[in-house]
Amino acid sequence: xxxxxxxxxxxxxxxxxxxxxxxxxxxxxxxxxxxxxxxxxxxxxxxxxxxxxxxxxxxxxxxxxxxxxxxxxxxxxxxxxxxxxxxxxxxxxxxxxxxxxxxxxxxxxxxxxxxxxxxxxxxxxxxxxxxxxxxxxxxxxxxxxxxxxxxxxxxxxxxxxxxxxxxxxxxxxxxxxxxxxxxxxxxxxxxxxxxxxxxxxxxxxxxxxxxxxxxxxxxxxxxxxxxxxxxxxxxxxxxxxxxxxxxxxxxxxxxxxxxxxxxxxxxxx
Numbered sequence: 001x002x003x004x005x006x007x008x009x010x011x012x013x014x015x016x017x018x019x020x021x022x023x024x025x026x027x028x029x030x031x032x033x034x035x036x037x038x039x040x041x042x043x044x045x046x047x048x049x050x051x052x053x054x055x056x057x058x059x060x061x062x063x064x065x066x067x068x069x070x071x072x073x074x075x076x077x078x079x080x081x082x083x084x085x086x087x088x089x090x091x092x093x094x095x096x097x098x099x100x101x102x103x104x105x106x107x108x109x110x111x112x113x114x115x116x117x118x119x120x121x122x123x124x125x126x127x128x129x130x131x132x133x134x135x136x137x138x139x140x141x142x143x144x145x146x147x148x149x150x151x152x153x154x155x156x157x158x159x160x161x162x163x164x165x166x167x168x169x170x171x172x173x174x175x176x177x178x179x180x181x182x183x184x185x186x187x188x189x190x191x192x193x194x195x196x197x198x199x200x201x202x203x204x205x206x207x208x209x210x211x212x213x214x215x216x217x218x219x220x221x222x223x224x225x226x227x228x229x230x231x232x233x234x235x236x237x238x239x240x241x242x243x244x245x246x247x248x249x250x251x252x253x254x255x256x257x258x259x260x261x262x263x264x265x266x267x268x269x
Contacts, residue, residue, distance in 0.1 A: 001086050003043065008160025010042045011079060012152040018075045019151030020144055023110075032056035035078030043086050052081045052092040058190075059096055073106035075151065076158070083159045088170040097180075098170065102158050109150060117143045208234050 003011075015035075022030035029035075033053040040049015060074045080099035085092050120139055127136035201209065211234070216227050 001043075001089070003083060003087060003160050003163050005160065007042055008156055011039055011083075011159050012156040014038055014042070015075055015079060015155040016148045016152040020148040022073075022075055023144055023147045030075050032060050032074050032078035032081075035075055036082050039079050039082040040086075043082065045082075045086060048085055048092065049082055052085060052095065053078065055092050056081050056096055056099075071107065072100060072103040073110065074103070076106040076155065077103035079155055079159060083163070084166065084170070087163050087167050090170060106151075106154060109154070110147070113143065113147060113150075 018030045018035055021027050033056070036053030036056055037046070037049045040046050040052065043049070056074075056078050060071070060077065077096070077099050080102040081092060081095045084090065084098050085095040088095075090098070120143065124136060124139055127133075127139065197209075208231075212227060212231055215230055219226075221227065
């Protein structure tokens with residue numbers, strides 16, 4: 001399969017929006033689940049986009065920007081996972097590993113922008129001090145426009161311009177190396193989910209995790225929707241239980257305050 005010029009332009013246009021959203025962290029359309037699905041839809045293979053989105057999202061589940069640090073870029077990872085699987089015929093799992101160089105490339109470009117855009121701050125201070133709102137607004141928006149344009153150009157060059165060399169490179173790989181990428185791609189979602197659990201999991205919630213794991217692995221479902229319903233139900237139980245406990249504690253404190261205010265403070269002597 002081959003990415004056409006129009007498909008390359010449409011994918012690049014979408015990554016402009018996703019890249020700006022990742023820069024601003026506004027609507028979270030930059031997540032691989034959405035990026036892969038939209039890319040698959042543009043390429044005419046929605047099923048591939050959804051499968052790649054699920055795997056890539058799990059791989060990036062625990063990778064979030066903290067301060068000035070940047071994880072591998074999720075936008076390029078999502079786009080190139082689908083593009084590589086589409087053009088080379090490899091599985092989505094194997095394409096995750098193959099997409100990492102493109103993801104890391106965009107990661108370093110964004111890190112460079114973090115440093116380069118700091119040069120604008122002195123000029124912004126001057127505009128703010130002089131109350132030059134129009135100049136301040138234009139200069140404040142400029143980095144976002146540069147980032148969005150960069151996403152579009154890089155994605156077009158990688159997804160459309162370099163598809164033939166990429167296809168030749170992947171097809172020239174020995175079987176053991178391709179199989180290694182596939183194994184690594186299957187492991188990455190587990191690693192990403194493990195990183196997420198490391199920062200979020202509490203001991204009191206381990207039973208719920210085990211219950212969900214057992215339901216997903218040992219009960220035959222046609223899809224994972226029943227597991228999601230079970231998880232939502234358990235979350236609602238915990239939410240309303242905690243809400244009731246807080247209400248009871250509030251009433252108890254109010255009664256204690258009333259009893260302490262109602263006394264005359266005498267000791268009976």
